[in-house]
Amino acid sequence: MSDHVTFSTIDWIIVFAYLAGSVVIGLLVKRYIASMTDYVVAGRALKTYLGLATMIGTEMGLVTVMYSAQKGFTGGFAAFHIAVVAAIVTLVVGLTGFIVVPLRRLEVMTIPEFYEKRFSRGVRVFGGIVLAFAGILNMGMFLKAGSWFVTGITGLESVTYLNIVMTVLLALVLFYTILGGMVSVVVTDYIQFVVLAVGIFVASAMALSTLGWDNIVNTVHELKGEAGFNPFHEEGFGAGYVVWMIFLGLVSCAIWQTAVLRACSAESVKVVKRIYIWSSVGFLIRFLVPYFWGICAFVFLYQHPDLKAVFFPETGKISSELSLQAMPVFLSIILPAGLLGLVTAAMLAAFMSTHDSYLLCWSSVLTQDVLAPILGDRMTTKARIVWTRIFIFLIGVFLLVWGLWYAMQQDLWDYMAITGAIYSTGAFAVLLAGLYWKRASTVGAYGALVCGFVALLGLKPLQTWLIIHLNLESLVAGLGFQDTVGSEWVGLFTIALAVTVMFVGSLLFPDRRKEAA
Amino acid sequence: MDFWLNLWTLTLIVGLGLFAVIAIVVAIGGAFDIRSLFRSLNAQHNRREP
Numbered sequence: 004m005s006d007h008v009t010f011s012t013i014d015w016i017i018v019f020a021y022l023a024g025s026v027v028i029g030l031l032v033k034r035y036i037a038s039m040t041d042y043v044v045a046g047r048a049l050k051t052y053l054g055l056a057t058m059i060g061t062e063m064g065l066v067t068v069m070y071s072a073q074k075g076f077t078g079g080f081a082a083f084h085i086a087v088v089a090a091i092v093t094l095v096v097g098l099t100g101f102i103v104v105p106l107r108r109l110e111v112m113t114i115p116e117f118y119e120k121r122f123s124r125g126v127r128v129f130g131g132i133v134l135a136f137a138g139i140l141n142m143g144m145f146l147k148a149g150s151w152f153v154t155g156i157t158g159l160e161s162v163t164y165l166n167i168v169m170t171v172l173l174a175l176v177l178f179y180t181i182l183g184g185m186v187s188v189v190v191t192d193y194i195q196f197v198v199l200a201v202g203i204f205v206a207s208a209m210a211l212s213t214l215g216w217d218n219i220v221n222t223v224h225e226l227k228g229e230a231g232f233n234p235f236h237e238e239g240f241g242a243g244y245v246v247w248m249i250f251l252g253l254v255s256c257a258i259w260q261t262a263v264l265r266a267c268s269a270e271s272v273k274v275v276k277r278i279y280i281w282s283s284v285g286f287l288i289r290f291l292v293p294y295f296w297g298i299c300a301f302v303f304l305y306q307h308p309d310l311k312a313v314f315f316p317e318t319g320k321i322s323s324e325l326s327l328q329a330m331p332v333f334l335s336i337i338l339p340a341g342l343l344g345l346v347t348a349a350m351l352a353a354f355m356s357t358h359d360s361y362l363l364c365w366s367s368v369l370t371q372d373v374l375a376p377i378l379g380d381r382m383t384t385k386a387r388i389v390w391t392r393i394f395i396f397l398i399g400v401f402l403l404v405w406g407l408w409y410a411m412q413q414d415l416w417d418y419m420a421i422t423g424a425i426y427s428t429g430a431f432a433v434l435l436a437g438l439y440w441k442r443a444s445t446v447g448a449y450g451a452l453v454c455g456f457v458a459l460l461g462l463k464p465l466q467t468w469l470i471i472h473l474n475l476e477s478l479v480a481g482l483g484f485q486d487t488v489g490s491e492w493v494g495l496f497t498i499a500l501a502v503t504v505m506f507v508g509s510l511l512f513p514d515r516r517k518e519a520a
Numbered sequence: 521m522d523f524w525l526n527l528w529t530l531t532l533i534v535g536l537g538l539f540a541v542i543a544i545v546v547a548i549g550g551a552f553d554i555r556s557l558f559r560s561l562n563a564q565h566n567r568r569e570p
Contacts, residue, residue, distance in 0.1 A: 229521055
């Protein structure tokens, strides 16, 4: 593949100049950090435009681009339904303020903090552990996906290069996030948003002019048929998957901690709603554009005389790793020198803006919601910042190890969805009941959070291992599945279970203190 | 198939068009917001250390 890649010196200069600039900014804004509120939620002083830039910058990470391009490659135009659903759900949340407005009014920094205000300190600590566990596991493939992009687009195919790239990228993000906290994150996110927007338009225009719209549509139709366009077609995604995507649309904008952190950082409730209404376009684009690039890569590589044999083997199936590399390889061939560097810088911008926010998010959850409550709030502001920085570093080390070790065996998007579901399914039930139902109880909340771990069964390596060792082949076949149960069905089952346990648990075991009051 | 193709074509055109407008507005407005953020953080800092 590397023979076809054209990454030149000018592209490397653009990329290095951009990375160095990000680090300098991280150093410059450090002087504005005086408290934990400054460090974690930028002093709650985020206004609409900056909030929007940082929300889109964070949510449209390189990992998003990679897994979405992979979905476009494997699913065709039908994958667009995920983008449309995400946009509609975000718009509805913005218009109604569902979940995010009550959270902002309570002035919490994290969702587990809400658990304590509504239920008990124990629920906060347990919820914090579940959230951090799911979040860090969810982040586990970020570094590897980023490195696949860099090695795919630059043609550096050796494993040594892959490891070096992973380590350097991680070190850069750790450096400026540890120093500057949320202030550094929002400022670099803004710059990354601008670079990213330019990159999106340049790459999309080049892809379209290279292939032609009619050629793209006809090739997808020829190879995938109706399933390449209709998301409800059973040979493609199917109705169950679409319903799962509606839930994930809600999770990504209103329940996932990194998005909620933006709502909590906003200046007022009015700003929260405005950010969400406008972010719906960002949520649409963050999926739509990479899907389009993935579809273009699919068409281009199928028509390429040499690469067709690599990406379309006669066996008919390609590995998850290879389908992930299709989009960067495609871009590296069609983009001219200079533009290639600009788009790579844009993608690295996307990588860093997501990584910094996620690192800060999970480390602050561990400090604020696990460590501080256990120590009985005796931690000083200085100690909290120090511990947050330590957790950022430790999570970084985990990402490096997990990224090198774990074999995915499924689409990256499905891995992300199911690891996120460990937290989001339980959290959805607890937030829904906790915010909108007076009788929600502590026992119900514990039960719902525990149910989230059922989602682990959606991880293909784990499910395959269980099916083989527990002789469950006939059960799986009896349920109408081929080898394994689809992750969307595991996810939907987990939501239903968590909601049921939350409500039944609350009715059977009401909070005595509140009952007496 | 025509229904889905038309829907996805329209979605792509509208999505990119809206994002172009938002990108320009946010790029300009965000620069002013950064200035305002630093002023606000400085003011909070000064209030804590009179």
